[in-house]
Amino acid sequence: MTSTGIRLHAPAPGWAISADVVVVGSGVAGLTAALRCQAAGLTTVVVTKARLDDGSTRWAQGGIAAALGEGDTPEQHLQDTLVAGVGLCDEEAVRILVTEGPDAVRRLISTGAHFDTDDEGDIHLTREGGHHRRRIAHAGGDATGAEVSRALVAAVRARGLHTIENALVLDLLTDADGRTAGVTLHVMGEGQHDGVGAVHAPAVVLATGGMGQVYSATTNPSVSTGDGVALALRAGAEISDLEFVQFHPTVLFLGADAEGQQPLVSEAVRGEGAHLVDGDGVRFMVGRHELAELAPRDIVAKGILRRMLERDAEHMYLDARHFGARMWEQRFPTILAACRANGIDPVTEPIPIAPAAHYASGGVRTDAHGRTTVPGLYACGEVACTGVHGANRLASNSLLEGLVYAERIAADIAAERAAGGLHARVPVPVPQPGQPDHPLLAAETRFAIQRIMTEGAGVLRSEESLARAAGELQRLHTEARQALEENGKTAEPGVDTWEATNLLCVARALVAAARLREETRGCHWREDRADRDDTHWRRHIVVRLNPDRSLAVRTTDTADFPPTRQTQRPQEQ
Ligand code: SIN
Numbered sequence: 001m002t003s004t005g006i007r008l009h010a011p012a013p014g015w016a017i018s019a020d021v022v023v024v025g026s027g028v029a030g031l032t033a034a035l036r037c038q039a040a041g042l043t044t045v046v047v048t049k050a051r052l053d054d055g056s057t058r059w060a061q062g063g064i065a066a067a068l069g070e071g072d073t074p075e076q077h078l079q080d081t082l083v084a085g086v087g088l089c090d091e092e093a094v095r096i097l098v099t100e101g102p103d104a105v106r107r108l109i110s111t112g113a114h115f116d117t118d119d120e121g122d123i124h125l126t127r128e129g130g131h132h133r134r135r136i137a138h139a140g141g142d143a144t145g146a147e148v149s150r151a152l153v154a155a156v157r158a159r160g161l162h163t164i165e166n167a168l169v170l171d172l173l174t175d176a177d178g179r180t181a182g183v184t185l186h187v188m189g190e191g192q193h194d195g196v197g198a199v200h201a202p203a204v205v206l207a208t209g210g211m212g213q214v215y216s217a218t219t220n221p222s223v224s225t226g227d228g229v230a231l232a233l234r235a236g237a238e239i240s241d242l243e244f245v246q247f248h249p250t251v252l253f254l255g256a257d258a259e260g261q262q263p264l265v266s267e268a269v270r271g272e273g274a275h276l277v278d279g280d281g282v283r284f285m286v287g288r289h290e291l292a293e294l295a296p297r298d299i300v301a302k303g304i305l306r307r308m309l310e311r312d313a314e315h316m317y318l319d320a321r322h323f324g325a326r327m328w329e330q331r332f333p334t335i336l337a338a339c340r341a342n343g344i345d346p347v348t349e350p351i352p353i354a355p356a357a358h359y360a361s362g363g364v365r366t367d368a369h370g371r372t373t374v375p376g377l378y379a380c381g382e383v384a385c386t387g388v389h390g391a392n393r394l395a396s397n398s399l400l401e402g403l404v405y406a407e408r409i410a411a412d413i414a415a416e417r418a419a420g421g422l423h424a425r426v427p428v429p430v431p432q433p434g435q436p437d438h439p440l441l442a443a444e445t446r447f448a449i450q451r452i453m454t455e456g457a458g459v460l461r462s463e464e465s466l467a468r469a470a471g472e473l474q475r476l477h478t479e480a481r482q483a484l485e486e487n488g489k490t491a492e493p494g495v496d497t498w499e500a501t502n503l504l505c506v507a508r509a510l511v512a513a514a515r516l517r518e519e520t521r522g523c524h525w526r527e528d529r530a531d532r533d534d535t536h537w538r539r540h541i542v543v544r545l546n547p548d549r550s551l552a553v554r555t556t557d558t559a560d561f562p563p564t565r566q567t568q569r570p571q572e573q
Pocket of ligand 1: 268396
């Protein structure tokens with residue numbers, strides 16, 4: 001697969017360093033990949049957009065799902081994952097996840113992560129939506145991601161890994177044959193590596209996290225702007241399942257016009273017995289699903305939204321007053337603090353909640369070793385689509401997926417080197433500013449994109465709303481192109497403008513996929529196509545960017561997943 005040659009409008013790199021592997025991102029997936037690559041003797045550089053612990057991982061509350069409990073088995077975890085994924089999971093990818101998962105968690109513990117234990121000293125396991133068993137390991141009560149991040153960052157520092165913080169990745173570098181040759185970056189305030197530069201490496205691991213900032217209200221931090229998916233699209237890689245954006249059912253409701261990152265109220269609160277109720281205190285999930293409040297996440301989000309529509313209400317409530325102060329303080333200190341900081345005391349009152357954008361189940365399409373369709377480019381964590389999540393991710397499978405597939409990537413790159421296939425590549429030159437390239441959007445466009453996506457491609461969509469969103473996004477794209485072509489005008493290169501440009505790139509791809517999928521399945525909920533349609537839609541939607549920046553959208557059979565490129569690695573000279 002050759003590169004599209006589309007790149008962000010950036011000055012030529014002013015500096016370059018070289019490595020065997022560059023890992024982009026510093027959440028659970030990125031740091032695990034980096035630590036394992038280093039342990040395999042590969043020279044490894046980690047680049048990350050903010051500080052090492054600023055990504056989504058730190059915000060994860062619930063925990064890590066793995067069959068660690070007595071009587072639990074990978075097979076039961078597999079079944080729950082397949083049910084949540086509504087017919088679109090790649091069973092082999094899930095089998096890898098659930099069978100390699102328990103040992104991956106044990107290795108994380110050896111790296112230094114501390115999980116909460118019970119009186120006997122065994123890892124305490126909780127439940128979340130879609131799990132038929134207690135299977136979720138957690139830390140600090142409801143601060144699992146913070147502990148995982150702390151442990152991995154400490155290991156990275158202790159082992160002297162080369163890291164570059166405040167580095168926004170711009171584009172993939174490729175050689176004349178379209179193979180990965182590194183990345184370009186814009187680094188801010190990091191001394192010798194300041195400004196636009198490059199890390200040359202024959203293996204690039206994308207672990208940039210999610211794209212929640214494509215919507216107005218999200219549980220994701222402000223850095224989650226879909227940079228990895230946008231880079232992969234510009235590099236010609238295939239993206240899959242983008243229409244399946246998971247809306248977390250219970251996000252603290254701070255007003256209908258609340259914007260940016262919103263506080264999450266973990267599913268683990270329901271796992272420990274909290275009830276969803278309407279304004280009259282009625283438990284509306286009872287009778288809608290055998291698991292009631294612990295049904296898979298898409299079903300609960302839909303249940304909440306339906307009740308909101310029936311009641312013409314802006315939110316519903318999560319009632320956990322019966323936990324009492326002691327349990328709230330010990331088991332859910334982060335959520336308790338967030339509620340109280342916003343004037344709500346869950347010990348004495350029900351918590352107002354509503355669904356908000358939470359997780360991209362799709363992403364850069366990979367095989368079972370994390371390889372994308374561009375040779376040498378890998379992806380893991382939320383940016384990737386390994387096939388594990390299908391149409392709806394099972395709660396707390398994401399940290400596990402990050403761990404397991406990051407380890408597989410490191411093993412694959414090490415094997416590639418052992419086979420003599422990991423060579424430095426000569427990158428084709430980056431176009432200079434002034435040459436026709438990708439127009440940049442003004443930073444404020446971010447808010448226009450978020451509004452368009454929230455109104456047109458949110459939790460409830462229809463052909464009408466999606467067509468409107470597609471038209472408005474296309475207008476933003478066309479205006480930026482015309483300004484560049486007619487007057488040579490584009491926004492000033494910088495983090496805000498590059499992020500806005502990335503958001504538009506992923507928003508267009510997401511809407512194209514959501515329009516094509518004319519059914520309701522998992523977290524893709526079409527008002528105008530209320531039913532699941534297995535006859536036509538037990539298929540994946542794959543999006544690529546053409547060299548002329550138009551989108552190529554196609555469907556593939558589930559049997560054609562993961563991509564077959566894994567058997568077509570370019571022959572070494
Ligand atoms: C939660 O704690 O509810 C979030 C867990 C997840 O997204 O998997």
